[in-house]
Amino acid sequence: MRKSARFIALPAITAASLLATGCSAASGPSGSDPGAGAEKAAAARPPAAEPQLAVRAAPEGAGAPSAVARPSGSGKPAQKSALKVASFDQKSGRAVISGAAKPPKGVAPGRTPAPSGSAGAAGSASPEASPGKNSQVDVGDIIASAPAPGAPDGVLAKVTKVLGKTEQGTEVNTAPATLGALLGDSQAKGAVPVDPSTVEVEPLVKGVKASWTKTGNVHFGPKGANVPLGNLRLDVGTSIATAKDAPVSAAASASGFVQLAPEVDFAYDGGGAGFGGAPASASVSLSGDWSSQWELKGQAAASTDGKPLRVPFAKLHASPVIQVGPVPVVVNLGLTCYLQVDADGHVNVDVKEELKGGFRVGGAYNRGKGWSPVNTSDFSATSPQASVTAAGKVKAALGAEASVGLYGAVGVKADVAPYLRAEAEGSATASADGKASATGKWGAYGGLDLAGALQLQLQVFGTPIFEKPIPLGSLHKEWKLAGGEGTVSTGSRRK
Numbered sequence: 001m002r003k004s005a006r007f008i009a010l011p012a013i014t015a016a017s018l019l020a021t022g023c024s025a026a027s028g029p030s031g032s033d034p035g036a037g038a039e040k041a042a043a044a045r046p047p048a049a050e051p052q053l054a055v056r057a058a059p060e061g062a063g064a065p066s067a068v069a070r071p072s073g074s075g076k077p078a079q080k081s082a083l084k085v086a087s088f089d090q091k092s093g094r095a096v097i098s099g100a101a102k103p104p105k106g107v108a109p110g111r112t113p114a115p116s117g118s119a120g121a122a123g124s125a126s127p128e129a130s131p132g133k134n135s136q137v138d139v140g141d142i143i144a145s146a147p148a149p150g151a152p153d154g155v156l157a158k159v160t161k162v163l164g165k166t167e168q169g170t171e172v173n174t175a176p177a178t179l180g181a182l183l184g185d186s187q188a189k190g191a192v193p194v195d196p197s198t199v200e201v202e203p204l205v206k207g208v209k210a211s212w213t214k215t216g217n218v219h220f221g222p223k224g225a226n227v228p229l230g231n232l233r234l235d236v237g238t239s240i241a242t243a244k245d246a247p248v249s250a251a252a253s254a255s256g257f258v259q260l261a262p263e264v265d266f267a268y269d270g271g272g273a274g275f276g277g278a279p280a281s282a283s284v285s286l287s288g289d290w291s292s293q294w295e296l297k298g299q300a301a302a303s304t305d306g307k308p309l310r311v312p313f314a315k316l317h318a319s320p321v322i323q324v325g326p327v328p329v330v331v332n333l334g335l336t337c338y339l340q341v342d343a344d345g346h347v348n349v350d351v352k353e354e355l356k357g358g359f360r361v362g363g364a365y366n367r368g369k370g371w372s373p374v375n376t377s378d379f380s381a382t383s384p385q386a387s388v389t390a391a392g393k394v395k396a397a398l399g400a401e402a403s404v405g406l407y408g409a410v411g412v413k414a415d416v417a418p419y420l421r422a423e424a425e426g427s428a429t430a431s432a433d434g435k436a437s438a439t440g441k442w443g444a445y446g447g448l449d450l451a452g453a454l455q456l457q458l459q460v461f462g463t464p465i466f467e468k469p470i471p472l473g474s475l476h477k478e479w480k481l482a483g484g485e486g487t488v489s490t491g492s493r494r495k
Contacts, residue, residue: 002032053183053325055190055266057148057326058471062272068253070485071163083137083156085148088155089406095157098138098169137162138168142177146321146328153319153408154330156460179406180225180279180462182327185270191287192322194262194333196232202315208233223257231289232261234337238315241301252301254339256294258398263287264322264331265360268461271367273420278367282461284411285362285374286404295352296396296420302345308395312338332410334403339396341418351444352385352483361414361472362404363454365463371454373472379448383481386444393423397449406460414452416470421445421478443483450475 001448013298096099135158145155157174158181164171195364196212197220203210211221211233219225227233237255246252265287271280316335365371397415403410424442453469 023404047490048159053186053188053268053327054323055191055192056323057195058321058323058328066386075271078309085143085145085151085155087149088145088151090151093157093174094171095143095155095174095406096164096166096169096171097143118214121125123402136460137172142180142181143174143437144177144179144329146326146330147319151408153405154321154328155488156330156407162189166413178460178462179268179282179327179329180270183268183270183279183324186325187269187325189267191263191265192320193230194264194318194320196230196261198320199232199318201234201314202317203313204237205236205311206311207237208314227259228261231259231261232316233257234314236337236339238311238313238339240298240311240339240341241309243299243343244349246299248296250299252341253298253399254294254297254396255342256298256398257292258337258383259291259292260335261289262333264320264333264404266322266324266331268324269362274280278463279365279461280367281365282463283364283374284331284404284406284414285360285364285457286414287358287360287362288419289355289358290379290416291354292398292418293352293354294398294420295350296341296394297350299348300341300343300394300396301344303342308340308342310338310340311439312336329401330407332403332405332408334401337399338401339398340419341394341396343393343394345404346390347394348389349444349479350385350387350392351383351420353381353383353418353420353446355379355381355418355446357449359416361402361416361450362412363458363470365458365461371458371463371466371470373396373452375414375450375452375472375475376475377416377448377450381418381446381479381481383444383446384402386482388422388424388442388444391424393421395419395421399449402452405455409458409460411458411460412452412454412472414450417449419447419449421447436452444481445478446476446481 039110083097083099086096088095134367138158139162141159143155143157143159143449145151147154156177156179158177159172161173162170162174167473195214197214197218199212201210207223211219211227212225213219213224213227213229213231215229219227221233223233223235235257238253240252242250242252242255263286265283265285267281269279269281314337316337318333319330321330322334323329357377359377360374362374363371364374365414397419399415399419402414402416406414417466422444424444451474452472454472455469
């Protein structure tokens with residue numbers, strides 16, 4: 001297994017949050033109707049508003065909440081519970097739930113079958129479990145757990161069989177479940193910032209340095225004191241392939257930083273579908289404020305095989321747990337930051353760009369229209385310096401491949417690629433300050449390419465599955481940073 005240096009360690013979540021929930025069976029018609037008048041009066045009253053669930057960051061550590069309700073039970077809303085996922089086998093779906101009735105003292109290690117006639121774990125509740133039915137596990141329970149042993153991306157599963165008791169808890173078989181089975185007719189909407197200290201950074205080239213700042217004036221890394229609150233910053237400086245026969249002074253390199261304040265946007269509206277049905281609407285997306293400053297210098301080598309040179313320099317991963325009412329929803333975020341250069345090997349450049357703005361990528365579901373992409377951006381750029389020597393062209397991007405998922409199932413993939421582009425025609429030696437000379441035409445440009453697709457796994461919401469990935473749609477913007485045309489004498493100003 002490849003070893004990698006890590007600038008930020010992802011803190012272990014020491015307590016899993018669990019929710020088992022469901023709906024009550026509809027009552028059948030009765031033989032008599034003594035309360036017909038009361039029923040008519042109740043029908044005349046306007047329906048109660050569906051519950052609005054708060055969306056917030058889940059508590060850290062042992063205080064993480066858990067809750068339980070049951071499809072075959074009273075249909076009451078989810079309640080707090082001491083149940084936790086002690087272990088989970090992703091391949092078989094087998095799990096051990098702690099906080100349910102523990103085996104008596106003196107029982108040898110291993111599984112003790114549940115008593116005949118019992119659908120769940122039997123025996124009195126353990127001291128740390130909530131009293132009554134919340135201390136047991138039943139067939140039909142829906143488990144929504146924060147990251148747990150064997151399940152680093154969390155668990156969303158339905159109990160299909162109770163196998164018995166072990167020293168660690170109650171062992172069960174599970175099958176995949178959906179959020180619709182948990183949230184039912186509820187409504188929820190909110191954005192939760194991702195704690196930068198929980199982001200795991202794996203550098204892929206030398207020279208990558210990570211910094212962040214969080215609440216409480218806590219900061220990390222060489223630039224931590226200068227990073228805005230809630231931001232994660234990656235600094236990189238690396239050489240890139242230089243054109244053959246280029247002078248030593250034209251060695252190609254890229255340096256700069258990317259700074260990001262990521263947020264998870266989550267929305268859900270059950271819309272009368274009931275537990276387990278498709279919601280009226282749902283959405284999940286990654287958004288954030290982006291700023292970067294970087295410089296491309298030298299004479300980059302020509303692209304090989306007609307493909308740009310792509311150099312990933314860092315991988316980022318986080319699994320923040322957002323609390324949707326009592327339900328812990330695990331969002332899996334991945335970012336691979338990369339440098340990409342497409343050049344002809346002739347032009348020698350020194351271009352520096354400062355970029356600021358925001359973006360949002362994700363997917364939104366509507367019961368009448370199905371899934372549609374969420375793909376927006378708002379960037380602006382300036383160029384404190386730009387120079388081009390000789391005729392040719394080069395394009396370089398400092399971008400990020402992003403993925404957003406729930407409970408380990410990727411739902412959205414996107415490529416956010418801000419870039420620099422420079423080109424010159426004829427014989428050119430030109431710069432943005434106007435003090436150089438140029439014969440022909442030259443220009444330096446900034447731009448943004450954003451593309452991606454919705455993935456099949458978004459069915460985790462309980463919505464109908466779509467046949468193939470849905471493209472986000474290509475988003476392309478470009479702006480001129482500097483340039484000139486015609487013959488300009490050294491020391492003059494371009495018009």
